[in-house]
Structure formats: structure tokens, C-alpha cells
Amino acid sequence: MPKHPSGCGARAGPPRRPGAGAERCLRAFSVDLCEARALLERARERAKAGVDEETRFELLRAEGILLSSEGHTGAIPVLRDALELGRRLGRSLQELSELYDASVQALLRAGRLVDAQRLLDEWTGLLGRAHVDVSLDILLARSTAELMLARGDAHGASRLLESVLPRWPDPDHPSLGVLEQSLAQAWIEQRRFREAERLLRRALERHQRLGRPTLFLRHEHGRALLGLGRFQEAERELRRALAEVPETKSAAPMRHELARCIEAQGRFDEAEALLDEVLAERRRDRAADGALYAASLYEKARIRRLRGELGTAEELLREVLRVEERALGRAHPVLLSTLSELGGALIDLGKSREAEPLLRRAAQLAEQKADRSALAASLAQLARAQATRGFVHARDTARRALQVLSTADAELAPALLREVEAIAAGAMRRTSQG
Incomplete structure (x- = not known):
């Protein structure tokens, strides 16, 4: 897929005002669902007089956008069905674009990246054959960037959004915050927490000044604060976001982030209870085979490992790995943390022989993705595995881990760092099981 879809970031000339269809769709994803509900009610009223094809399209369109906006x-x-019927009826480009956008978002939440790419390609071709206004270009760019993010290409996503964000014509437009949210997500994945926090704080101030919903911005602001280690502030922000979630909208993403924040403060029981709620909701929503379910299961496994329940942690992490490989493929960057965590748990269980191939795989993935933080973590765990088996080359692995760490933008856990430094200095702690 090209880095910039047809029309994105390429048109010259003065910006035009956003089209109503794209504006409505972007607003819907900022949890201002009033218009979507009104559309659905009007369509249902019309349906009482008999459902013709046009009325059926309006019903499907409104219901689909509403369900997608609520995270279902x-x-x-x-x-x-709405897209198929809309194409057959020759509905407007703006109406079809809002359906493509909602469909891509729903497929991404379900972890169906191949289907999302297919629809995105269709949509790109549709816009490429027509003269469209700037808003549809930007709507397409937002969906393209979110697919990049789902595939682990945070750098490509941020570069695309940084190129199109200045083209939004009105600095006080209701939909600008949706694009800022997406850019902040990409920066958070790149560990650019300070930039993301500043962007989101400005967006929140603007939305509050204009009396607009802040839920989706607060969610990301909480994540940025969590990345900065400002745990109490992050918890307050995420709890405020949760208080704003409509009853009909899925609260699982916010509860997941709140659980991570609470876990970081050492309140494991509370964090695990929240994660269990999230996992139950994902199962009810038939999303237990998706990457988001695996992410919550991973956090639960980490808590069990921190508590010393290593057997349970191993079992959960193996399930996480199976789900992620099915949903994302064997080369997705998300697998890095899973492989490293599982490898560490296996070492703690005295299963270093089983841990080594997983950790080597993690290191190879990290090198392919040029992720120095993940590479340092993988090499540190690999050095542990080799040291417990009495391998002299564990010292070289540990020294390499420390060298990579010196140029990375993250730190190892203090206990792991001390152990790797000891191995680099020549200490070995061979185990009978290793």
C-alpha cells in the first residue's frame, strides 16, 4: 500500500470546507452520537410506511455507523450490507465514504486487518476516480493511518497524519480533535509521550472552551500520562473518561488502560478485576480471537507473573501468543513484548531451554523493526537464559544488551538490569533444570 493514498497530501490550492458526510462521520467517532441516533430514528419512522430500497439503505447506514461508533x-x-446497497443505488461519494470509514474502524477493532485493507483499497480507488473535497481525503488518511498503526507501523502513520493535519481548514472545527487523537496514538506507540501529551492537552483545552465532548481525547491523554510515568494524573484522567462513556458505548478500551495504570501503582487485585471485566466484555462481543482481547490477557498474565504465579502466567502468555499470531501474523511488533515476557517467565520456571528460541525470535523481530528498546529487553532475557545454562557466550549477549540499552529510549526493570550487569561482568548462575 502506498504511504499516501490517492489524493492524500498531494493536492495544491486553497483548502475547501469539509463535506457534510465526512464531517458527520468524524464527529460520530468523537462520541457525539446524537446525529447518528437521529438518523436512525428518522429512518425507522419512514420504514413504518413500507421499506423501499432507499429507506432500507438509510436504516442500514444509520444503524451501522451507530454500532461502529459504540465499538460493537x-x-x-x-x-x-449498507455499502453493497449504497453502491447499487448509486448513493453519494460522501455517504459511501462514511460507510467505508466506519467499516474499516470496525474491522480494525475486530483485528481483521486483511479485510480492512481490502476495503481501504476499494475506497482509495473510488476517491481516486472522482474529484473530491479535502475532507474526504483527510478521512481516508485517518483510516489509512489507523490501519498502519494496527500493523505496527507507527512511524508511517505519524508521518502521514503530520502531512495532512495542517490541511484541515478550520482550527476550531469539531472533527479536528479526531485527527489529533489519531496522531497522538501514533506518537504514543513511538514513545513520543511528551509530544502526544502536549498535543492532547491543547486539544482538550480547545474542546472544553467550545463545549465539545472530551471522552476520546481524555482516553489518549491518560495513555500519554501513563507513558510519562505520571500514574496518579493518568488514573484521574482515565476515570474522568470512563465517567463520560455513554451506556451504549463499549468501555472496554478505557478499562484496559485504567487497569494498566492501576497495575503500574502496584494495586494488582484492582487491576486484575478490571481486566477480567474487559475480557468478559470482549467475549460477549465475540472478539476473543482479536488483538485487543490478547492485549488484556497479556496484562493479566503480567500481574500473575509479578505475584509469582509463574505456571498460570506461562499458560496465559502462551494463549496470548496464539491469539496474536492468528490475528496479526508472526512478524507483528506486538509479539515482541509477548515473546520476551513468556521467555522471562520460562526462565523463572527453570525452562531456559524452551525460553531461548522464543527470545532469539524476539531479538530478530526487534532488529527487523529497528526497535532498540525491545531489542535490549529481548537480549537481556536471552542473556539470562544462556547464563542459567552455563553458556560462556551469555556474557557477550549481556554486554550487547547493555550497549543497545545505552542508545534506546527506555529502561530495563531494575532487577533485570542488575542481573544483566552481573552476567556481563562474568557471573553465571547455572540451574539444574536449565
């Missing part, structure tokens, strides 16, 4: 995977078949 049940939106996928509804949106598919």
Missing part, C-alpha cells in the same frame, strides 16, 4: 463488532455485517 456487530456493526460489520450491517455496514457491509
Whole structure:
């Protein structure tokens, strides 16, 4: 897929005002769902007089966008039918674009990246054959960037969004915050927490001044604060976001982040209870085979490992790895932390022989993705595995881990760092099981 979809970041000339369809769709994803609900109610009123094809399209369109905005995977078949009917009826480019956007978002939440790419390609071709206004270009860019993010290409996503964000014509437009949220997500994945926090703080101040919803911005602001280690501030922000979630909207993403924040403060029981709620909601929503389910299961496994429940942690992490490999493929960057965590748990269980191939795989993935933080963590765990088996080359692995760490933008856990430094100095602690 090209780095910039057809029309994105390429048109010259003065900016035009956003089209109504794209504006409505972006607003819907900022949790201002009033218009979507009104559309659905109007369509249902019309349906009482008999459902013709046009009325059926309006019903499907409104229901699909509403379900997708609320985070329900049940939106996928509804949106598919709406798109098929809309194309057959020759509905407007703006109406079809909002359906493509909602469909891509729903598929990404379900972890169906191949299907999301197929729809994105269709949409790109549709816009490429037509003269469209700037808002549809930007809507396409936002969806393209989110697919990049889902595939682990945070750098490509941020570069794309940074190129299109200045083209939004009105600095006080209601939909600007949605694009800022997406850019902040990309920066957070790149560990650019300070930049993301500043961007989100400015966006929140603007939304509050203009009396607009802040839920989606608070969620990301909480994540940025968490990345900066400002745990109490992050918890307050995430709890404020949760208090704003409508009853009909899925709260699982916010509860997941809040659990991470609480876990970072050492309140393991509370964090695990929240994660169990998230996992139950994902199962009810038939999303237990997706990457988001695996992410919550991973956090639960980490808590069990921190508590010393290594057998349970191993079992959970193996399930996480199976789900992620099915949903994302064997080369996705998300697997790095799973492989490293599972390898560490296996070492703690005295299964260093089983840990080594997993940790070597993690190191290779980190090198391919040029992720120095993940590479340092993988090499540190690999040095542990080699040292417990009495291998002299564990010293070289540990020294390499420390060298990589010196140029990375993250730190190792203090206990792991001390152990790696000891191995680099020549200490070995061979185990009978290793």
C-alpha cells in the first residue's frame, strides 16, 4: 500500500470546507452520537410506511455507523450490507465514504486487518476516480493511518497524519480533535509521550472552551500520562473518561488502560478485576480471537507473573501468543513484548531451554523493526537464559544488551538490569533444570 493514498497530501490550492458526510462521520467517532441516533430514528419512522430500497439503505447506514461508533463488532455485517446497497443505488461519494470509514474502524477493532485493507483499497480507488473535497481525503488518511498503526507501523502513520493535519481548514472545527487523537496514538506507540501529551492537552483545552465532548481525547491523554510515568494524573484522567462513556458505548478500551495504570501503582487485585471485566466484555462481543482481547490477557498474565504465579502466567502468555499470531501474523511488533515476557517467565520456571528460541525470535523481530528498546529487553532475557545454562557466550549477549540499552529510549526493570550487569561482568548462575 502506498504511504499516501490517492489524493492524500498531494493536492495544491486553497483548502475547501469539509463535506457534510465526512464531517458527520468524524464527529460520530468523537462520541457525539446524537446525529447518528437521529438518523436512525428518522429512518425507522419512514420504514413504518413500507421499506423501499432507499429507506432500507438509510436504516442500514444509520444503524451501522451507530454500532461502529459504540465499538460493537456487530456493526460489520450491517455496514457491509449498507455499502453493497449504497453502491447499487448509486448513493453519494460522501455517504459511501462514511460507510467505508466506519467499516474499516470496525474491522480494525475486530483485528481483521486483511479485510480492512481490502476495503481501504476499494475506497482509495473510488476517491481516486472522482474529484473530491479535502475532507474526504483527510478521512481516508485517518483510516489509512489507523490501519498502519494496527500493523505496527507507527512511524508511517505519524508521518502521514503530520502531512495532512495542517490541511484541515478550520482550527476550531469539531472533527479536528479526531485527527489529533489519531496522531497522538501514533506518537504514543513511538514513545513520543511528551509530544502526544502536549498535543492532547491543547486539544482538550480547545474542546472544553467550545463545549465539545472530551471522552476520546481524555482516553489518549491518560495513555500519554501513563507513558510519562505520571500514574496518579493518568488514573484521574482515565476515570474522568470512563465517567463520560455513554451506556451504549463499549468501555472496554478505557478499562484496559485504567487497569494498566492501576497495575503500574502496584494495586494488582484492582487491576486484575478490571481486566477480567474487559475480557468478559470482549467475549460477549465475540472478539476473543482479536488483538485487543490478547492485549488484556497479556496484562493479566503480567500481574500473575509479578505475584509469582509463574505456571498460570506461562499458560496465559502462551494463549496470548496464539491469539496474536492468528490475528496479526508472526512478524507483528506486538509479539515482541509477548515473546520476551513468556521467555522471562520460562526462565523463572527453570525452562531456559524452551525460553531461548522464543527470545532469539524476539531479538530478530526487534532488529527487523529497528526497535532498540525491545531489542535490549529481548537480549537481556536471552542473556539470562544462556547464563542459567552455563553458556560462556551469555556474557557477550549481556554486554550487547547493555550497549543497545545505552542508545534506546527506555529502561530495563531494575532487577533485570542488575542481573544483566552481573552476567556481563562474568557471573553465571547455572540451574539444574536449565
